[in-house]
Amino acid sequence: MPHAAINLDAKFAEFTDTWSPKVVARLNDYEIKLVHLNGEFVWHTHEDTDELFLVLDGELTIRLRAGDVMVGPGEMFVVPRGVEHCPVTSGEVRAMLIEPVGVVNTGDAGGVRTAGYDDSLA
């Protein structure tokens, strides 16, 4: 097994599609995913898990029913389980997501924005 660091910029350079998280590493039963965000996503809820957003570039707004959370570069926010949210950006955002294996991007909402599982960069 090769032991080498994962360079986030290099991973981001390998894909361009938005709202489609790519698994880059695993931590026990959790996955580390990278995602390009641009525009508005869909309101959804993850009933069984918290979800961590770490913004690496750009400005992300996480809309909650209780109000917006602004997350800029070098900032993170954990959406608590069961809290409905809708990520929105006004431009390109690069973010890291951390959540248990098997979490789907659209949560309970489903629909056409649901991304397929992709660990081709792991």
Next chain:
Amino acid sequence: MPHAAINLDAKFAEFTDTWSPKVVARLNDYEIKLVHLNGEFVWHTHEDTDELFLVLDGELTIRLRAGDVMVGPGEMFVVPRGVEHCPVTSGEVRAMLIEPVGVVNTGDAGGVRTAGYDDSLA
């Protein structure tokens, strides 16, 4: 409950001690910790869990018995469970650690470098 992003630089500004991870957020049964690293730590193993290192500033070397892993800014490495490792730096490093609640920094090694649990920044 207030909903606001966590600014990593602001959190790092609140402490200066090295090798003493500070919990800044919780993700289900995992904790997100920030730590200043400088110098050489101790060889140790976490028998029951992987451990994620994300370097935010500086250059970290994670020594493994199989060879060194260099982890620079914007790079991450997951030390697999049961793999003995020793973090070393030649200067100031700021890193994020992610691991299950209750993991102690010195793992199985114990000793004087064992840091107390500190979630005062969470």
